[in-house]
Amino acid sequence: MHVLVAGILILLVLLIPFFFFGLIIGLIMNGRTMIKKEGRRIANLLPMFAGLGFLLLFIAGIAQGLTINSPLLWVVYFFILTVIAYFTFFFITFLVSTFIYQYNFPRFNQDFIIVLGSGLIGERVPPLLASRLDKATSFFWQQADKKGKHATIIVSGGQGADELTSEANAMRKYLIEKGIPENYIIMEDQSVNTLQNMQFSKAKMDAIMERYNSIFTTNNFHLFRASLYARKAGLKSQGIGSKTAFYYMPSALFREFIAIVMMHKKVHLIIIGFFIFLSLQFWHFHYSYRGGNKK
Template identity: 55%
Template sequence: MIFGVFTVILFIIFLIFHLSDPRRIINGFLFNMFCCSLLVSGIYFAVTTPIVIFRVMILIPLFIVLLFLSTFGILALCVGLFLNARILMKKEGRRFSNCLTLILGLGLLLLLLFSVVNPERFLSPNLRPLFAGGSLIVFYFFFSLTNFLSAYFLYQFNKPKYNQDFIIVLGSGLIRDKVPPLLASRIDKAIDFYRKQASAAYPPTIIFSGGQGPDENLSEAEAMQKYAIEKGIPPEHTLKEDRSVNTYQNMLFSKQIMDSLKNGKYNSIFTTNNFHLFRAGLYAKQTGLKSQGIGSKTAFYYWPNAMIREYIAILVMNRKRHIIVVGTILAFSIIITIISFLVS
């Protein structure tokens, strides 16, 4: 009974946080806590219930899943990451940014090898606190990653209402002064929302946000606007923000335009590719923009590498907190190691 009550409480807390603002990583942590509590509650119910069929239905599938994960889970994940890296580099080129799944696969394979060899047994007892500290740091980043992935996943289901005054389309670069497929998908998503809202209520204004790169003859905003007009969007329902050079500035300069037109009283959303959705939402929050995002589809093979890149970018955004945590763990490990040497 107590497990069930605790699970319900966790679910209510998660809902409060998520519904108040889905652009927070703590939502992922709360969702993971709820899922763990639900799992424990299910196991407890299966063990204590007198109904045998319920025990079989819950415990046997759970045992099979846990057995597979404990024996082949990491190895299967490594194989999947290697295959993804091969497909991605074949389709997108052998750039370093396309090698992240390969690097992660090698890292996981190394961790698997470490767990089998157990190098701690070769260390002096005095040095084991350092090894424990390193293991704790790895666990910390794994914990951080799981929270990010859950928050990232939950944000994909954001469904804004058809009462928006503005739609911000985030730029992503031109190719030979033309809108490439990746950017076109963002504009098409905005056009689709524009048409649905126009038929249900009133047409919003689309703000195309993106400056001019050093190798471009026109701004992204101008190229995007032309693309949308060719798709049938009335020019009077479009605006250009052509100063920004990154996502933060996309949000900041677009907010300035909307504030000047509506005196801060408006509803807005932004469109980008779904892999970029959550981080863009964090930048919107940093600028004081209440906008939520909707994401355009991305090829499935592109997702794993893109998610790793997004996680690294969010680590950099919150680098002060991570430096403090990692620094604290290292400091304690070093202090304990020094003490152990002095005592021995």
């Protein structure tokens, strides 16, 4: 048994280079797919940038290994690796949290269902937003069938500069076409981001009743961050996620991760500052040691 476990561990270690280069190739190829399907926007290029970044890091590591008597480069490289290790750990934590949030199953006793907006194409509901509305529609009818209770759907989203109508109005029309009675739909058409989606929707619900149960629908990759904003808005609301095209997930997850990092940017800047301090201490120790030897 011990021999088998040792053999598996050795095999995994030997496969690490293949996993690393496979990740690089996969990210670059996904970036190409995103460009073809979604256009040449910066957000769609994130997987490709990440893949190229890992490749450059590998090349820089080889170059650094071949560099002779360059302690400054070692300190810089140490700092870069420390920062990457920190954000890699944070990214893994984010992925685990995102995965766990996929398996949230709210009870069929909801008074409100909030649908978070995600942008329009002119005045048309695109597939990404349609999946959120379809998820809300499905829950609406399931609860009505199982409990005989109809939830009120709050469609939340203002009008962007390139949109011909508010997201809320376009979503309202979409739901009506899908068979949702208009008297069970409330529009919140002032919000411009997820935090405002939560804050303004909460105000709508608070104005109707003092105590209520609510959920929100969004895409699965957005569940974790949306839940953080719900708490920040003082809203006790669980989320249910709609499926997202597989090719879209890497880019979406990178964007979500960056957004969550920016939510706590002051904390991360303090930690990076601590890493800089450690690197400078290492540099100071190195030269003090060399100076002591010369004496």
